[in-house]
Amino acid sequence: MPNQIKKTNDGSDSLVSKQFGELYHSHHGSFQEAKHIFINNGIAKTQQNEINIFEMGFGTGLNAILTYYYAKQKGIKVNYYTIEAYPVLLQTAKELNYNNFIKEETYSEVFAKMHSVAWNSQQEISESFKLYKIKNEIEKIKFESIIKTKIDIVYYDAFAPTAQSNLWETPVLQKMYNLLKQNGFLITYCAKGSFKRTLKTIGFKVNGLPGPIGKREITQAVKGL
Numbered sequence: 001m002p003n004q005i006k007k008t009n010d011g012s013d014s015l016v017s018k019q020f021g022e023l024y025h026s027h028h029g030s031f032q033e034a035k036h037i038f039i040n041n042g043i044a045k046t047q048q049n050e051i052n053i054f055e056m057g058f059g060t061g062l063n064a065i066l067t068y069y070y071a072k073q074k075g076i077k078v079n080y081y082t083i084e085a086y087p088v089l090l091q092t093a094k095e096l097n098y099n100n101f102i103k104e105e106t107y108s109e110v111f112a113k114m115h116s117v118a119w120n121s122q123q124e125i126s127e128s129f130k131l132y133k134i135k136n137e138i139e140k141i142k143f144e145s146i147i148k149t150k151i152d153i154v155y156y157d158a159f160a161p162t163a164q165s166n167l168w169e170t171p172v173l174q175k176m177y178n179l180l181k182q183n184g185f186l187i188t189y190c191a192k193g194s195f196k197r198t199l200k201t202i203g204f205k206v207n208g209l210p211g212p213i214g215k216r217e218i219t220q221a222v223k224g225l
């Protein structure tokens with residue numbers, strides 16, 4: 001049974017997970033949320049001309065496609081790694097209305113390619129954007145044998161702690177810390193106190209940043225020296 005498409009307040013689509021009963025994005029707007037958190041406070045914070053990104057939860061692919069066009073415009077090479085346990089059907093992805101927000105001629109082709117390339121190996125979406133989609137549960141995976149490089153930015157986009165509390169606790173978050181380079185950072189919409197305390201215990205330096213519409217604060221967690 002496919003996940004159901006639901007329109008959010010900025011007019012962009014999201015999905016309702018059949019399995020978890022959760023919306024994939026903020027009901028205040030998927031597009032504005034993704035852009036604020038993962039582009040403006042994610043890739044846009046780097047000065048590098050080549051960057052390694054890891055995303056928890058590929059889902060609709062919205063963060064990946066926004067990153068693709070941001071990087072293309074800025075001339076940044078991207079090695080994008082992502083994990084997804086319950087892939088969205090290609091047909092469902094094609095029905096999402098992100099083409100109303102991403103006015104790029106190549107959108108349909110690139111978005112379909114991101115969803116249809118093989119899992120569990122690195123695939124070329126373009127000369128400057130490589131995509132490695134891991135099909136697994138983040139709790140189970142050993143990243144050392146898969147991701148052979150260190151990550152600059154983790155886009156942490158799991159369902160909320162109320163739905164999947166274990167994804168916001170030490171065992172999984174320690175994996176994110178281990179993946180990151182020194183001075184690399186994790187960015188996420190979640191600003192829950194217990195989550196931020198866990199990040200600090202692991203060794204992250206935690207910063208609260210202004211959130212997108214409908215959310216006061218988001219969290220940046222930097223891997224310090």
Ligand SMILES: C[S@@+](CC[C@H](N)C(=O)[O-])C[C@H]1O[C@@H](n2cnc3c(N)ncnc32)[C@H](O)[C@@H]1O
Pocket residue numbers: 023024025034056057058059060061062063083084085086087136137138139157158159160164
């Ligand atoms: C908040 S949604 C992701 C939103 C996604 N970044 C997007 O822009 O559409 C969370 C995602 O995590 C995936 N997920 C849930 N549990 C998981 C697990 N244990 N391991 C990996 N992925 C998981 C879900 O299927 C869903 O796609």
